[in-house]
Amino acid sequence: xxxxxxxxxxxxxxxxxxxxxxxxxxxxxxxxxxxxxxxxxxxxxxxxxxxxxxxxxxxxxxxxxxxxxxxxxxxxxxxxxxxxxxxxxxxxxxxxxxxxxxxxxxxxxxxxxxxxxxxxxxxxxxxxxxxxxxxxxxxxxxxxxxxxxxxxxxxxxxxxxxxxxxxxxxxxxxxxxxxxxxxxxxxxxxxxxxxxxxxxxxxxxxxxxxxxxxxxxxxxxxxxxxxxxxxxxxxxxxxxxxxxxxxxxxxxxxxxxxxxxxxxxxxxxxxxxxxxxxxxxxxxxxxxxxxxxxxxxxxxxxxxxxxxxxxx
Numbered sequence: 001x002x003x004x005x006x007x008x009x010x011x012x013x014x015x016x017x018x019x020x021x022x023x024x025x026x027x028x029x030x031x032x033x034x035x036x037x038x039x040x041x042x043x044x045x046x047x048x049x050x051x052x053x054x055x056x057x058x059x060x061x062x063x064x065x066x067x068x069x070x071x072x073x074x075x076x077x078x079x080x081x082x083x084x085x086x087x088x089x090x091x092x093x094x095x096x097x098x099x100x101x102x103x104x105x106x107x108x109x110x111x112x113x114x115x116x117x118x119x120x121x122x123x124x125x126x127x128x129x130x131x132x133x134x135x136x137x138x139x140x141x142x143x144x145x146x147x148x149x150x151x152x153x154x155x156x157x158x159x160x161x162x163x164x165x166x167x168x169x170x171x172x173x174x175x176x177x178x179x180x181x182x183x184x185x186x187x188x189x190x191x192x193x194x195x196x197x198x199x200x201x202x203x204x205x206x207x208x209x210x211x212x213x214x215x216x217x218x219x220x221x222x223x224x225x226x227x228x229x230x231x232x233x234x235x236x237x238x239x240x241x242x243x244x245x246x247x248x249x250x251x252x253x254x255x256x257x258x259x260x261x262x263x264x265x266x267x268x269x270x271x272x273x274x275x276x277x278x279x280x281x282x283x284x285x286x287x288x289x290x291x292x293x294x295x296x297x298x299x300x301x302x303x304x305x306x307x308x309x310x311x312x
Contacts, residue, residue: 018159018160022156025152030148033149035265036152037220041155042237042241042261044158044162045234045238046241046253047254050242051206052199052202052206054182054248055179056181059117061114061121061239062117063234064121065117065121066094066210066211067210067213068128068229068230070091070093070211071215071218071228071229073086073090073093073214074086074090074218075218078144078219087215090212094209094211094212095204095208097207099204101117101120102203102204103196117235118235121235122230122232126226132226139224139226140224141223141224142219143222148220151216151217151219162209163251169202174202180193181193236283240256240282240286241260241261242256243290245294246292246295249295252295255295256294263278
């Protein structure tokens with residue numbers, strides 16, 4: 001694949017940002033490491049979510065299901081298998097589940113798909129709880145020597161892979177097909193595009209990344225149980241951050257992740273019982289006041305500036 005002149009500065013800037021992010025552990029601050037972990041985690045999850053939902057306009061609330069599967073994969077196997085292998089296995093399981101779910105449900109659209117994906121996360125959580133009740137084991141301890149620095153660097157590396165994947169997809173036939181699907185799925189279907197295959201492939205990428213993220217973060221949680229691993233709030237956080245930044249651009253979710261992470265940190269520490277209310281209000285404000293996110297505001301500002309320059 002050939003690089004255009006516009007691609008090289010963007011890639012160089014992205015590499016610079018990732019390099020700066022990788023230097024965060026040098027600060028030696030536990031507070032900033034905690035913030036960095038949250039930003040890295042949500043950057044990976046929101047960006048991978050946007051790879052699918054951005055071009056297709058399908059709102060998925062299944063992130064918690066794939067994330068939880070990743071954490072439980074590590075919880076079940078960390079005593080017998082290498083951690084790096086468990087991450088690969090978790091990613092494969094996430095991709096496989098996303099493929100199965102995608103084949104069965106991506107013919108749905110609109111609110112029906114949203115409800116199904118939310119129900120999927122809850123179904124997986126309830127099934128996990130039921131199995132654990134049968135076995136008498138309520139959760140898993142993940143006691144390893146893997147610290148926050150290693151977890152953070154792995155998340156930064158995964159973020160780099162997600163951005164590279166998104167960049168490659170955006171310049172491929174698959175990316176072109178997805179943009180047509182997002183504009184009008186009927187037109188895409190009549191144009192000879194296999195819409196089902198395109199959507200399933202991107203949904204599998206999203207599931208793979210979410211499961212790998214859950215696996216990487218499992219050692220940080222120490223004790224894994226269904227209410228933590230399959231938290232429905234996680235799915236809503238990912239969607240809100242991606243929409244706040246703007247899922248229409250690869251870098252858009254990052255623009256939403258950073259301010260919302262700091263806001264969430266402040267709300268969680270000062271008003272821990274009102275976090276769900278904050279999520280609901282944030283979602284309403286974004287949908288009505290920022291339908292295209294911060295990216296839309298930035299692009300509108302650029303257009304107005306160019307218009308003024310044209311008249312000058």
